[in-house]
Amino acid sequence: MPVYTDQLGRWVDVPAEPRRIVSLVPSITELLYTLQLDDQVTGITKFCVHPESWFRQKTRVGGTKNIKPEIIHELQPDLIIANKEENVKEQVDELTKKYPVYITDVNNLDDALEMIEQIGLITGRQNNAGHLLSQINTAFTTLQITNNQQRTGYLIWRNPYMTIGRDTFIHDMLSRCGLQNIFGNTTRYPAIDTWQLKQCDLLLLSSEPFPFSQKHIDELQPLLPHTRIMLVDGEMFSWYGSRLLNAPAYFNSLLGSIS
Known part of the structure; x- marks a missing residue:
């Protein structure tokens, strides 16, 4: 064997x-x-x-x-x-x-x-x-990397809010898109407070594992008036199998909408 x-x-x-x-x-x-x-x-x-x-x-x-x-x-x-x-x-x-x-x-x-x-x-x-x-x-050679290094937060959970550190697959995907993870000084999946998100230019709310929706954008936007908040497909950022085939095209579409 x-x-x-x-x-x-x-x-x-x-x-x-x-x-x-x-x-x-x-x-x-x-x-x-x-x-x-x-x-x-x-x-x-x-x-x-x-x-x-x-x-x-x-x-x-x-x-x-x-x-x-x-x-x-x-x-x-x-x-x-x-x-x-x-x-x-x-x-x-x-x-x-x-x-x-x-x-x-x-x-x-x-x-x-x-x-x-x-x-x-x-x-x-x-x-x-x-x-x-x-x-x-x-x-991945077709990925159109953004050059403006937007300060980005990525939320995977609510109550408490949880984000992603530098040693995660999602962080690597953000980096490949040219987005700067503001919690890149942390590891794994730390819980955070809302005030920590105020430094974000861009805040991405994932569809999984917590299913963020428009009502959560409406909830956060008054607290973060200078931050652009968007819903994103969590599978594209976190599934590391054959879904990677479609991830670059998805990232290009996302980056095009925020440029």
């Missing part, structure tokens, strides 16, 4: 051709679909909403933070794909005692490209992954 090193540096024994794959990561579930692993993927989480056909048809094994091991045991996977940030360490550790678990750790575009290459290798879809990587790299 081939031995691979995952993105945490762990050795993982995986069958040469895994036939019963469980994905615990929504963006990687979409990646597995793009790599044409429909027959091999047997379990996904309740947040794996893309593709819609898989969301309707595949067995759901709980949420990313609340895995139901009894369902996974019924599926008897020969490969589980997890993520350091999106899944709970203790739950993943329990699964590693029974199954091959490949753990990803994606904090920037380079990590994402490495992950796609590795997933293609361990699932026997090297050619598909290589083609996808070529397309993503080409797409």
